[in-house]
Amino acid sequence: MTNRLQQIDDRLLRMNLWLTQGIVLILSAACSLFLFGWTHTVAMFAWPGWFELLAALGIAALLVLANLGMDRWLPRHWQDDGGINERIFARMSLWSIFLLCLSVGIGEEWLFRGVLQTYIGNGWASLLFALIHVRYLRKPLLAGGVYVTSFAIGSIFEWSHHLIGPIVAHTTIDFFLALYLRWTVNKREREEEQNGDEGGKQEESS
Template identity: 30%
Template sequence: MNRNQLLLMTAILEGGLLLAGGIGCWLMDIPLLEEMSLSGGAVLWSLVATLPMLSVLVITEVIPWKGFEEINNLLEHKLLPIFRKLNWFDLLLVSLAAGIGEEVFFRGFLQALLAEWVPSWAAIAIASLCFGLAHPITKWYFVIVTIIGVYLGILFWRTENLVIPILVHAVYDWIVLSYLVYRPAKEKGESEEAPSEE
């Protein structure tokens, strides 16, 4: 898969989630836009709220556990070769697309819809399980992503501002992807160079 194909696939997948979430909110009378407020405070809150999620990256990198090694091995040999075709701006676009598309669908639509029928904790749990199932890289990756989904769901529930989980998700993805793609070759155990800054 080349750069353009990856960007197109991202646009289709994440755009599809955004569209599905938006249409779902419209059909179910969920006030999506009323749940979004971009402000300096929301941006600052989002940056701070990204820090606990980054601990996941640190933990998976430093703790020698079979589940983490399985995730890292799969990322290194299957996914990162694709992402290494992207420059830093492409990674930012992919991260923003994921943050917007996935959060609008899983939190803005699904969690909000479920919260009309079940307690908030159950809505968060179900939406997070669905979020995890949408990331079936390995069973342990599913578990980690589900936990991240719970965290993002709680952020949305507590702040009542979808912009915060969108930004947290996007910033987290961008930092993690950038780190994994651009980290020094000796840490990767290979001599492959990081992508160019084109």
């Protein structure tokens, strides 16, 4: 699966991701309206109180810091996804990254929290969420991290029964981790460019 993804052009990879999220949004809306009807679906998107929003942002901040800590202190090969996320986000503008993360947050939380978790509970919904991230399954740390993240976000929905909090948490996590990936790639490229320039100057001087 990862090998096939690596053969896809970066632009096509991003287009596929946008298409996938569009399908998820349509599927979420269809399932929600069919199972719960219009009134209950709209009620799930009711604006929460400030405490719920702050709790969602707090959980998101803890999970972002945990991810940054793992990237800093744990072996790189434990977290290698084949560079797919770097290819997706490294060349995107900040606005495009935000829109993509927001669409992912809305679609996935609507489907996995609003629809699935309502019927099968947080544990099973989080397990399914981890399983759909197929390219992470060979990396126990990545798969476990996805499950824990999903379960933590699912706890917000379990407590509030509203989707805004989970969507805010999911979007925040994805957005800041995407910015971190973008910064990491740009920093690495600048360092490689500087090293190349220094190597060229040394050759000229010799």
